[in-house]
Amino acid sequence: MYTTPSEVLTTLTTLRDYIRWAASRFTEHQVSFGHGTVSALDEAAALVLHTVHQPYNLAEAYLDTVLTLDERQKVIDIIGRRINERVPAAYLTHEAIFAGLSFYVDERVLVPRSPIAELIEQRFAPWVEEEHVFNILDLCTGSGCIAIACAYAFPSAYVDAVDLSADALDVAETNLGQHQLADSVTLYESDLYEELPETRYDIIVSNPPYVGLEEWRQLPAEFHAEPEMGLTAGVTGLDVVLRILADADNYLTDTGILVVEVGNSAMALQDTFPEVPFYWLDFERGGDGVFLLTAEQVNFYHQHFLAALS
Numbered sequence: 001m002y003t004t005p006s007e008v009l010t011t012l013t014t015l016r017d018y019i020r021w022a023a024s025r026f027t028e029h030q031v032s033f034g035h036g037t038v039s040a041l042d043e044a045a046a047l048v049l050h051t052v053h054q055p056y057n058l059a060e061a062y063l064d065t066v067l068t069l070d071e072r073q074k075v076i077d078i079i080g081r082r083i084n085e086r087v088p089a090a091y092l093t094h095e096a097i098f099a100g101l102s103f104y105v106d107e108r109v110l111v112p113r114s115p116i117a118e119l120i121e122q123r124f125a126p127w128v129e130e131e132h133v134f135n136i137l138d139l140c141t142g143s144g145c146i147a148i149a150c151a152y153a154f155p156s157a158y159v160d161a162v163d164l165s166a167d168a169l170d171v172a173e174t175n176l177g178q179h180q181l182a183d184s185v186t187l188y189e190s191d192l193y194e195e196l197p198e199t200r201y202d203i204i205v206s207n208p209p210y211v212g213l214e215e216w217r218q219l220p221a222e223f224h225a226e227p228e229m230g231l232t233a234g235v236t237g238l239d240v241v242l243r244i245l246a247d248a249d250n251y252l253t254d255t256g257i258l259v260v261e262v263g264n265s266a267m268a269l270q271d272t273f274p275e276v277p278f279y280w281l282d283f284e285r286g287g288d289g290v291f292l293l294t295a296e297q298v299n300f301y302h303q304h305f306l307a308a309l310s
Helices: 016-027 042-050 060-064 070-087 089-093 116-121 145-153 168-177 213-217 240-249 261-272 295-300 300-310
Strands: 096-098 100-105 134-137 158-163 185-189 200-208 253-262 290-294
Touching: 016 042, 016 060, 016 070, 016 100, 016 300, 042 070, 042 145, 070 089, 100 145, 116 145, 116 253, 134 145, 145 158, 145 168, 145 185, 145 200, 158 168, 158 261, 168 185, 200 240, 240 253, 240 295, 240 300, 253 261, 261 300, 290 295
Parallel strands: 134 158, 134 200, 158 185, 200 253
Antiparallel strands: 096 100, 253 290
């Protein structure tokens, strides 16, 4: 059980004090990260700043601002919850930042954290030309973060966003309203491509479930707080990815691209298709396990993808 010494409230006074204190408590209690932050200090800063209604990029000079007693207590309370409940911080704040945008999140969806955000910010350059992107498909949209970020990046394009979970789509609908993009993004409750209209897409992008069952069982508690159907995909983690590959040729334009995150299942995917020239993307801000294939490659290796499903 996490307890807070009463003197914390009176001896710690500034934002800097509480960020340092929270980071120390996270380390002491072996809190796990990986949902948008990678260290105790980053997580502490995110939670403390959010709790006192300050931006994540607050100028350092303001870190010496003295908190009111009420603010201090709220910070202490949320740090205590993070330690006791072992859930991602975004579930406590109901906010995640993705591609520089704010999204509502709760336990019905995964916390946005895909490195694909960096690719969206770059408008998928050099793989497509912005003026030639008219239709985008986001498979397994979850909170809608990828679809909405794509709508910002390509304001002239239409974005279709798919998820099998009605609960996830409720969250995505909330985010569409928050960003006022209902005219640009259409949500579909669908098992991948099944309920989609007959449309060809210039970009198909997906962060699908890709964690193998054994790997999932060994993940820290914070990951088990997320919906399992958003993480696991069979023994190897490739069940959903294989289906995306097998049908992508029916939905890509001739010059389209397929971008899929497979995380730690990258090696298993490459071993399954040693002849397929997956292009594994590099990211300046970190992250890996994201491949890109052109429509030509998807079509050329179509029979290999189909065979893997049988």
